[in-house]
Amino acid sequence: MIQPANTPAPRQDDPPYRPGEPVALFIPCYIDQFYPHVADATVKLLQRYDVPVVYPEAQTCCGQPAFNSGYWKESKRVIRHFCNVFEKYRWIVSPSGSCTAMCRVFFGHVAPDERIVSIGRRVFELTEFLVDVLGVTDTGATYPHKVTMHNGCHTRRELGVVEQPLTLLKNIRELTYCELPDMADCCGFGGTFSVKMAGTSLAMGETKVENIVKSGAEVVVSPDASCLMHIGGIMQRTPAAQHIQIKHIAELL
Amino acid sequence: MTTENLHLEGAPFLKEQNRGLYEPAGPKATYEAAVRSTENNREITDAIPYWQDWRNAAEQIKTFAVANLDKLLVQFEQNITARGATVLWAETAEEANRLVLDIARRHNVKTVVKGKSMVSEEMELNHAFQSAGIRAMETDLGEYIVQLAGQRPTHIVTPALHLSAEDVGKLFEEKLGEPFSAEHEHLTNIARRHLREEYLKADMGMSGCNFAVADTGTLAVVENEGNVGLSTSTPPVHVALVGIEKMLPSIDYLPVFLNLLARVGTGQKLTSYTHLIHGATPGKELYVILLDNGRTKILQDPAARKALTCIRCGMCLNVCPVYRRVGGWAYGWVYPGPIGSIITPHLVGLKQAGTLPFASSLCGACSEVCPVKVDISHQLVHLRHRAVNEPSPANSLIDRITWNVWAWAMCGPVRYSLAAWAMRVGMRIIGLVPRSLHVDKLRAWTRGRELPPLSGPAFRTRWMRRRTDRKVAELRKDVCGSCCAACGLAKQKKNESNRP
Numbered sequence: 001m002i003q004p005a006n007t008p009a010p011r012q013d014d015p016p017y018r019p020g021e022p023v024a025l026f027i028p029c030y031i032d033q034f035y036p037h038v039a040d041a042t043v044k045l046l047q048r049y050d051v052p053v054v055y056p057e058a059q060t061c062c063g064q065p066a067f068n069s070g071y072w073k074e075s076k077r078v079i080r081h082f083c084n085v086f087e088k089y090r091w092i093v094s095p096s097g098s099c100t101a102m103c104r105v106f107f108g109h110v111a112p113d114e115r116i117v118s119i120g121r122r123v124f125e126l127t128e129f130l131v132d133v134l135g136v137t138d139t140g141a142t143y144p145h146k147v148t149m150h151n152g153c154h155t156r157r158e159l160g161v162v163e164q165p166l167t168l169l170k171n172i173r174e175l176t177y178c179e180l181p182d183m184a185d186c187c188g189f190g191g192t193f194s195v196k197m198a199g200t201s202l203a204m205g206e207t208k209v210e211n212i213v214k215s216g217a218e219v220v221v222s223p224d225a226s227c228l229m230h231i232g233g234i235m236q237r238t239p240a241a242q243h244i245q246i247k248h249i250a251e252l253l
Numbered sequence: 254m255t256t257e258n259l260h261l262e263g264a265p266f267l268k269e270q271n272r273g274l275y276e277p278a279g280p281k282a283t284y285e286a287a288v289r290s291t292e293n294n295r296e297i298t299d300a301i302p303y304w305q306d307w308r309n310a311a312e313q314i315k316t317f318a319v320a321n322l323d324k325l326l327v328q329f330e331q332n333i334t335a336r337g338a339t340v341l342w343a344e345t346a347e348e349a350n351r352l353v354l355d356i357a358r359r360h361n362v363k364t365v366v367k368g369k370s371m372v373s374e375e376m377e378l379n380h381a382f383q384s385a386g387i388r389a390m391e392t393d394l395g396e397y398i399v400q401l402a403g404q405r406p407t408h409i410v411t412p413a414l415h416l417s418a419e420d421v422g423k424l425f426e427e428k429l430g431e432p433f434s435a436e437h438e439h440l441t442n443i444a445r446r447h448l449r450e451e452y453l454k455a456d457m458g459m460s461g462c463n464f465a466v467a468d469t470g471t472l473a474v475v476e477n478e479g480n481v482g483l484s485t486s487t488p489p490v491h492v493a494l495v496g497i498e499k500m501l502p503s504i505d506y507l508p509v510f511l512n513l514l515a516r517v518g519t520g521q522k523l524t525s526y527t528h529l530i531h532g533a534t535p536g537k538e539l540y541v542i543l544l545d546n547g548r549t550k551i552l553q554d555p556a557a558r559k560a561l562t563c564i565r566c567g568m569c570l571n572v573c574p575v576y577r578r579v580g581g582w583a584y585g586w587v588y589p590g591p592i593g594s595i596i597t598p599h600l601v602g603l604k605q606a607g608t609l610p611f612a613s614s615l616c617g618a619c620s621e622v623c624p625v626k627v628d629i630s631h632q633l634v635h636l637r638h639r640a641v642n643e644p645s646p647a648n649s650l651i652d653r654i655t656w657n658v659w660a661w662a663m664c665g666p667v668r669y670s671l672a673a674w675a676m677r678v679g680m681r682i683i684g685l686v687p688r689s690l691h692v693d694k695l696r697a698w699t700r701g702r703e704l705p706p707l708s709g710p711a712f713r714t715r716w717m718r719r720r721t722d723r724k725v726a727e728l729r730k731d732v733c734g735s736c737c738a739a740c741g742l743a744k745q746k747k748n749e750s751n752r753p
Contacts, residue, residue: 027712027713029663029669029673030705031712032673032711032712032713033673033676033677033707033711034705034706034707034708035705035708036708036709036710036711036712036715037708039712040712040715055713055716057666057713057716057717058665058666059666060662060663060664060665060666060669061663061669063663065659066656066659066660067634068615068634068637069637069641069652069656070610070634070637070638070639070640070641070642070647071638071641071652071653071656071660072638074656074657074659074660075660077660077663077664078660078663078664081663081664081665106634109631109634109635153614153615153616153617153618154615154617157616157617157618157620157621157630158617184618185574185616185618186574186614186616186618188574188614189614190613190614190615190616191615193611193613193614193615194614194697194698194702195694195697195698196275196611196697197274197275197575197611197612198275198697198698198700198701199275199276199277200274200275200276200277200575200578200579201614202700202701202702203277203578204574204575204578204614205701205702206701229705230702232703232705233698233702233703233704233705234701234702236702236703237701237702237703
């Protein structure tokens, strides 16, 4: 029912993906450093569908941290680097919704330049790429655990990616899906917000963790590892939630 | 609760008043009431299959109105003046206050009854009345409670959102000498009894305006308590305060807005009363004050213009996870919540309100529910960009240097790896330091959260290693059999060739 204020920026999925076309992997900086196994899982997942995966080794970051903090000139420098690295690829896939949103939606705000905007629109969030581009809804995975899902706000509201990760998750064999109360509420991370307004950010995260505990799940998954970084950090300090694991959706599929 | 009038003169905030922004300091009642409103409103909007069509229509109408404000305002003035009203234009809040006080003096006004008006809050009108020795009574129940408590509203639609029924019962006991009660109906009756006398005594009535219709010269005011009807029609003089952005081109467009506003504002299909005021009642006076107070500045900025289409429904406040926790006062001025964070910096300037755009996790819940589709979360980032580049409390040299270093590090893979290595070393060291010794910025994170784990080498390192391994294996394949007979590949090849 609810629609965001801005119609999400169009992604470039026309002409459709032809089998054998190379896909460039964009591994955001925090996944690269803190969650390299998420990137491994993404590679394996894509290779399972015979997608030739390329990892452009000169890649760094999408420029989002500086953009959200207001430092657009600095962000623009990083965006230019991103575009130089990824320019030659038609399909770019990233296991992070918020970085994908940065590329697709916000590149145009910082640099209203045709070349940059068109490269940004070639970036796809992983579950979105699987479901909408490859047409996969069931990866045939088995995961006999109780699982709940938190979708990142950028994934949900900027990209409009809501059903794709849920469909993939619910089709996993032997998986018990637990409804998360107030699923659409923000976890409070928000990048530099979590440090600038730490108290409020923490209070938001604690509500999210309470809801995760209420859901009865053993594992929280998300298509966005940055939320998980925040949620996981709080759960480690919450006695009632210490048994709950965080996992990126790619690790389950 | 203090009896002191906390209405601020101008906006000397960002010191004490917004301390709550950094810590969740809002009263618990705010959180609960905001969540309850959100749920009620969702239920009623979800029941409308064409809700999105209404939103789209409203967005287009308002965008048109804002783009043609110059013509519509003049048209409105001509039409309502033709039916006996006097239209006055005010560029600033001070000028508007002066106009109101002039009218009061001319009609020898001693007491004023006021319907709810955010523009009046913006003008600090009650303060101006007080200084001029005029008694002004708020008649909207929420505003009445807040005025009685000597506080400021915390919400643009439900001003006393932060007070529970118990709080109000205690307040009435203390200020009005009524026996304590926490029942809504009982409390409403107390307020009603006290307010009835005021309407009859008042020399002047005031109201805000929800929509000003240009083609008919109509003021549309919605309410639920009947107080606006009484305030505008009982006293001999009616003064309506209208922000210039309130224009609608035609009365044909009014229904869609009445439908939207009631549903998102208060979770109703329609408000109990809708007043359409077309001109002065014979024998009585009607003044309309059109106030700019910085709105034309918003109009000049293409990235911000859409903020002028806001119909003040308050839904973005209710859904905002930050507002729910910090409460309305934390935002320091009249307009709290996400909409406040985008219009306050324009109206009072970034020098004073430069930190407001940072009071958001950019989750976009506000943009998602906005009935006129204001891109609030995107505007917040645009304002952050201005706040760090223009004179404002958010403009910091240290931050600029930090982000420049960051950008340098992110513009090449070698630099990136170097920065990553430095970060890893840093995190190891942090791990050895007790939490109590952490510097402020770090403690901001670590006081309630663990830092993310460092699980082995980065993906980039793993990928490169794998690539090197593959290359080595390929090289071996080419030369095998001749170089090292001991290697596994040679054995495998031998086995293969031995097979029949």
